Every structure is written in structure tokens, then in C-alpha cells.
Amino acid sequence: MPYISQYQYYENGGNQPENANWGSYQYVSLYDIVNNFMLMYSGNHSLVNNEERYKVLFHAKRGIQELNYDAFKEIKILQLTVCNTLRYVLPSDYVNWVRISMHKDGLLFPLTENIQTNWSSAYLQDNDCRILFDHTGEALSPQYSELDFDRITGGEKSIYLNSNSPFDGMMGYCCDGYWYFDYRIGARYGLNTETANANPTFSIDKKAGVINFSSHVANESIVLEYVSDGMENGDISSITVNKLFEEYIYAYIEYAILNSKKGVQEYIVARARKRKSALLRNAKIRISNIHPGRLLMNMRGKDKWLK
């Protein structure tokens, strides 16, 4: 990829979208990585020789995917309104979630993953609890399981200390519009901190590709922070790697090829593995960007007295 002029960078040469090149210098493209690897690490005098380019491409993409899961720290964020179904369809490039929040009154309320399930599939049954089948032999299913129905209609009780809690409506005190309860009269001796959260909860149905929320999230705005695999929906020209990881990717490809190749001496494979691991450590330290200026605000609280 050639270097571009300032005009190209800031205004995309007068084309749309204007921001196409903003920040692009941080990254090296997949195309460049494969091209550079074939040029510099593969050939007559290299450890890797006579390997197909598609293998290099495969390992490059796999390496980028792995980096995207944690090392890159590149979080994608999608805000959507959840309707009465209390369902948030996962983004098309979703791999795993980082944080889910409710955007309300100008604040982000972090939501908690429900330790219990709040969704289920179900089959229709007769009075003898026998499953009902259709003419093709498939079990008949209702639109909602009982669990889903109760959750969507607000009838489901929650072990969390929110408005669906069994404690809701019991004696307590109200402060700034929120109800607080010290204990359940006559029975409760302490607090289960795991479930002590007033915000709504969610549970992810991975196979169905949805996040199911507890009641009271209907028509609320939900912000999903998640990680993808960096494959940019199959658009190869958009796949990039942060330059801090460039050398690691070359090392990873080299290692992956040598490791799966017959007849390569073990010490060469071990050398490649060590190089790859060392470069990954270095790159992770670099990208965590730990420097005094960043720690300053946190360190200012070090002398604070704990009461």
C-alpha cells in the first residue's frame, strides 16, 4: 500500500467518504502482510519455501482472528433499541461480548449477565405430558416457552435485586426514587453480592444469535460492546493489523507453516515458536500503552484515606 498525501489522508482526495483514510497509518493491510511474507520470508534461501500463497493467506487470517479476540483491544460498539420482545439480535460480525449497558437518562448502566437462564425452547404437550408431533414427525413448539413468556410479559421473578425481585414491594426505604431493602423481614441474614444489582439482566442465546433481556428493558436503548474476528465481513481489502503486531504476524505465519510441515527439524520449529511468543509479548506490552501520564490520574488517589 503506497504512502498517501496529506490531502488524501484528511479529505480522501475529495472523494467520499471523507474519513476513509483517517487513522490508516496505524495499520498494515492483510494484502501487504501476505505480499511481504511471500517476498521476505519465503523463497529459495528461506526456511519457508515452495509453499502455496493460499496457505500463507490462511495462516495470516487465522493469526489476525486470534489477535482480534483479545490482544488488539479493538472493541466494536453497537447501540440498538430493544423492543417488546426483549431481544437484541447479535451483530453480523459478533464473536464475543465485552460489556452490555443500558443507555438511559444520559448514563450508561452496566448490565449483569444473569447466572440463571432466562430463555428456553419448549414442545407442546398433552395432559399426560406427552409431546405432540406434526405429520412429519417433528415435535410441535409453542411461540414462546413458559420461561420466555413470563419474562416478556413481566411475570418472571428475578434473583437479582431489581424490580422483578421477590423482595420488591417489601418493607424498605425509598431514596431519590429508588427503593432499598436491608433484609427480608424475618428471613434474610446478609446479601448475595453476586445478584445484588438493581439493573436489568441479560442472557445470551448464542445459537439463536440473540441477547435476551429481563423485563423492563422494552423500548430501552442498549449498548453492546463486543469483539469481532477482524475479517471485515469478507472484504479482504479492509482487513488490517495494527503495526505493533506486524512482526508478530510474520513470525506467526512462519511458525504455523514450519510446525505443520513434514521433515522440519524440531529445533527450527522451537526457534520459530519462541520468536513468535516473544514478539506477541512485546506487542501486547506496547499496545497496552502503559506510561506515567496514563497512570497519573489513578495514582493521585493513592493517598486517599479509606474509612
Added chain:
Amino acid sequence: MINSVRNTVLSILNKNNYGYISPADFNLYAKQAQLDIFEDYFYQYNYQLNKENVGTSGTGYADITKGYEEVINIFSETKFLAHQFNNKFFTPSPITTNDNYYLLNKVLAYTRLLASGVNSAVTPGQLDDLVSADFVADGVQVGDIVANTTTGQVAFVGQVINSQELELINEDGTVADIFTASPEGYAIYDDAIVNEAEKVTQSKITMLNNSMLTAPSTLFPAYTQQEPLLTLFPASINTVGAVQCQYIRYPFDPKWTYVNLVGGEPAFDQSQPDFQDFELSISDEPTLVLKILQYAGMSIREVAAVQFGQALEAKEDQDEK
């Protein structure tokens, strides 16, 4: 060089009046000898690379590999491939590229189509589309590839005359007259956006195409070979002018030509239209002589000539290791 080789061979053969070979026989032996040496270049090149890898080869004047690369490059050609249909292109052949190929070294795919349409007028050495073209807005620049999709001819943009007229040139800078009728289709490719297509075996291509991560794309194209066709992937690479090939062709058959007999001997005449000299480097002349000598010796049943050729060639091979 061919006359020198022939004279040397005849001189050795006629020693003690052993015999004589006719021009027709000489041409046959010369072809075999040239092919033999030509193919040996590649084995020698590989041998030298292996020597480099084990550190027993030198640099500078001792860089034998470089010499082999240079002689092999004598036979290097870079030409656009003729289009059959869809994503299929003909391999180089006497019909499509005027030569036979020994190996396809590199297949290049031009994937950025700048403009296409039909010409509306005929001007020698130009592409005129006065109806619908806007070559300037399309980003057509000097050096871009212009293909006549009707006749299959390819040229380059020599000058953007205006938004509807382009001056066309051949690779050597001469005027390219590839549009001689109207309407004829054209396609213009950006010469700067070129990617190398990778050769993939027939046994792998189906899986490769079905692979999420490695399916051929315009950035990483691939091709399979099934003579006399190359099939390019992705299938969107499907127009003449989109595929260029760098390959090593076979040397042309040498032909020692003459016009008439002078004193019973044919007199060498290199002005004949079918004259063809050896294409090998001058340093291969001794090997050519020795190889032809062996064929000629067999022809006249003169064992001494054969053995002489074999012994010297073996010594030469040994010296060059």
C-alpha cells in the same frame, strides 16, 4: 552462431574424410541439441541454488546462478492471454502468442475495470467512443490497458486525447491499430492494479473456492490449468486484457539456410526469411558442437566422433559443477 557451429562440426566430422552431413540433417540435430541444452539450464539453475543453500557458492563473478537466470530470461515473454469464454483463457501457443511455452512462471490479473463500452468511430491508432465515454472521469491514464473485446487484441493508452478519444500504442511504443471497425467492444483496465494469480491444482481448487478464509479474490486470484486453457478465479476475471502471463518459451528451431551451391557446397545465406540462429548464449557454442557431433557421428556410424563428443561434454559438465 549457427554457421560457426556448423563449420566446426563439419570440420571435425570431415577429418580423415569420415563423412558429411546435409543442411537438413544438421538442422534436425541442431534443434535436438538446442532443446537439450535449454532444458539443462533449469536443472543447472536448481543445482546452483542448492549449492547456494549449503553455502558452497560464491557471489560477484562467482555467482553462477545469476548467469543461468540471465540465459533463461532470454526466453522470457510477457503477453496477454487470448480469452476463450467466461473466466477461461488460452495458454500461450503458436496460434495465440506465436510461441510454445516451456513453463508459465507468472499469471497476472488486472482487476480494476476503468471503462467499457463500444467504439463509435474508427480512427487509426485510436479508440473513439463519442457516445457514452468519459475517459477522464473514469480515471483512464497513460499506460492503462485497452482491450478490443470483439477481436481480442490488446494495446496501451499512449495519450488521453480527450474524454472520448484515446491514442493507443503497443508495448514497444509503436502505434496500435486495434480498432478497425465500429461497433467493436472495448474494456480498459488500470495497469497499476495488478495481482499475481496463484496456480492451484485441480484437486485443491474446489475446496479452495469453498473456503471462507482462502477463497480466491481479486486481491488473491488463483488459476487452474487444463490444456490448452487456464481457468481464472474469481470468475469475475473474464475479459480479454485482464490476464497477462510471463512465461518461458521454447527456443525457436534453428535453421541454417542457403541459397545455392557454390562448388558443390551450399553457401550460407542468413537473409533467407526462414533463417533462424541458435538462441542460446555464445558460451554454449562448444556444448552445441559436441552434442551435434554426437548425433552426426551416430548418423554416419562413426563411433570415434560420438565418443569424442561424449567425452568432451562429460568433462565440460564436470568442470562446471
